[in-house]
Amino acid sequence: MKKLLVIVPLALLLTVAGCGQTGQNNHAKASSNVSQTNKSTKASANRESNGVNGSKKSASLSSSNQVGSKASDSSISKNLPEQRYAKLKKAVFNQIASAKWPSSYAVAESQYLNIFATGDQSNYSIFFSPGSVALPFNDPTLQNINAELAIQKKTYPNASDAQAQVAVSQSTAGLPKVALGDGIEATSQGAAGSTYLTWTEGRWIVTVKASAINGEDPLPLAKQVVAWFASHALPVPDQRGTVDLTVTNANVRQNQITWTEDNALYMISGLEPIKTIQEGTATR
Numbered sequence: 173m174k175k176l177l178v179i180v181p182l183a184l185l186l187t188v189a190g191c192g193q194t195g196q197n198n199h200a201k202a203s204s205n206v207s208q209t210n211k212s213t214k215a216s217a218n219r220e221s222n223g224v225n226g227s228k229k230s231a232s233l234s235s236s237n238q239v240g241s242k243a244s245d246s247s248i249s250k251n252l253p254e255q256r257y258a259k260l261k262k263a264v265f266n267q268i269a270s271a272k273w274p275s276s277y278a279v280a281e282s283q284y285l286n287i288f289a290t291g292d293q294s295n296y297s298i299f300f301s302p303g304s305v306a307l308p309f310n311d312p313t314l315q316n317i318n319a320e321l322a323i324q325k326k327t328y329p330n331a332s333d334a335q336a337q338v339a340v341s342q343s344t345a346g347l348p349k350v351a352l353g354d355g356i357e358a359t360s361q362g363a364a365g366s367t368y369l370t371w372t373e374g375r376w377i378v379t380v381k382a383s384a385i386n387g388e389d390p391l392p393l394a395k396q397v398v399a400w401f402a403s404h405a406l407p408v409p410d411q412r413g414t415v416d417l418t419v420t421n422a423n424v425r426q427n428q429i430t431w432t433e434d435n436a437l438y439m440i441s442g443l444e445p446i447k448t449i450q451e452g453t454a455t456r
Contacts, residue, residue, distance in 0.1 A: 253279070256306065260287045263309040268296045272323050272407075272438060274454040288314035294327040300451075321442040321451055322425060327435060334432045335411055340377070344370055350391065352398040369394045373401050375409050376431075380445075382419040393419050393445060400446070404453035407431060407438075415452075417445040 257277060264271055267289055277300060279285050284306035289298045299319035307314060328334040344359035350369060352358050358371040358380075365385045371378055371394075378397060382388035397417065406413065406429065413431030425441035427448040432438070440455060442448030 253285070257285060260285065260309055263287075264289050264298060267292075268298070269293050271296060271298060272325065272440075272455050273298075274323075274451045275456070276454055277321075277451065286311065286314055286317075288317075288319070291325075295325060297322060297324045318423060318443075319425070320444075321440070321448065323455065324439045324441070326437045328437065329435065331410065331432065331435045334435045334437045337437050338409075338412055338414055338430050338432060340412065340414075350394075352391075352394050354398050354402050356398050358394060371398075373406075373415075375411065376406060376413045376415055378415040378417075380417050380419065386420065388419045390419055393417065396446060397449060400449055400453070404450075406449075406453055407433075407456060410434065415449065417448070419445075 261273060264273070264287060268291065270293060271289075277285055279302040283302040283304060286301045286303050286307045287298065288301070288310055289296065291297055299314065299317075300321040300323075301314055301317045301319045303317075326334075326337075328337075344361070347359040347361050349357045350360050352369075352371065356371055356373075358369040361368050361370075362384060365383065367382045367384050367388070367390055369380045369390045378401075380390040380394040380397065382390035382393075397415075406415070409431035410433055413429070416426075416428045416430075418426045423443070425443055427442045427445045429440040429448065429452040430438070440448060440452045442451065
């Protein structure tokens with residue numbers, strides 16, 4: 173059998189080979205373009221992500237600054253009444269050395285505490301009056317205001333004379349008793365259209381008065397007083413002190429705390445019973 177030799181022209185082989193190489197090159201270029209496109213997309217996404225994160229951080233810082241600013245404003249607002257109270261105390265003590273003074277005095281947020289004082293270290297009166305305007309210490313207009321609270325001192329020749337000014341309650345033996353809480357019982361009695369609850373707290377004799385004619389009940393107020401005294405103490409009198417509180421609202425300082433220290437008689441009087449004992453326990 174004759175062998176057939178097929179001769180393929182070199183040009184044709186080169187052409188075929190060239191087409192194969194061109195396909196590979198085109199495929200490589202396409203892959204490279206896809207890779208570069210992916211990298212570009214990722215870089216763009218990262219930039220956008222960083223931008224979002226940066227915006228969040230900026231917003232967070234702005235929010236923190238706002239919170240800090242509000243806290244600062246709140247602190248300043250809170251300190252203003254304390255600064256005024258310290259200023260008034262200094263003015264009082266410049267006039268009356270060693271005066272009895274409450275450690276704090278609360279007023280409504282929309283009000284200012286004003287003070288008018290008379291006398292000297294032996295005999296004085298200090299009047300506490302909340303108002304809508306912050307007036308200077310001892311402003312003349314305060315003389316015409318019915319003060320919410322007063323702290324007064326009167327000096328007598330001797331301790332006996334001073335103690336004689338403190339009214340001692342009459343005997344309560346045989347009178348009915350009423351439980352007030354905290355293990356304390358009060359005696360109950362009625363007289364002249366009023367009902368009285370009386371009990372003892374250490375050296376103090378406490379009396380709560382209510383109008384029977386107006387249908388008032390002294391028990392709720394008496395329980396409030398006992399609850400307050402359970403964790404707040406009045407000054408310690410030399411002998412006996414009295415606390416006289418009234419349920420009936422009146423435009424006079426009929427709620428009174430009276431006691432003696434040596435030959436000095438002290439009295440704290442107020443328009444409202446609970447406010448009176450609150451400031452009484454804060455006073456030293």
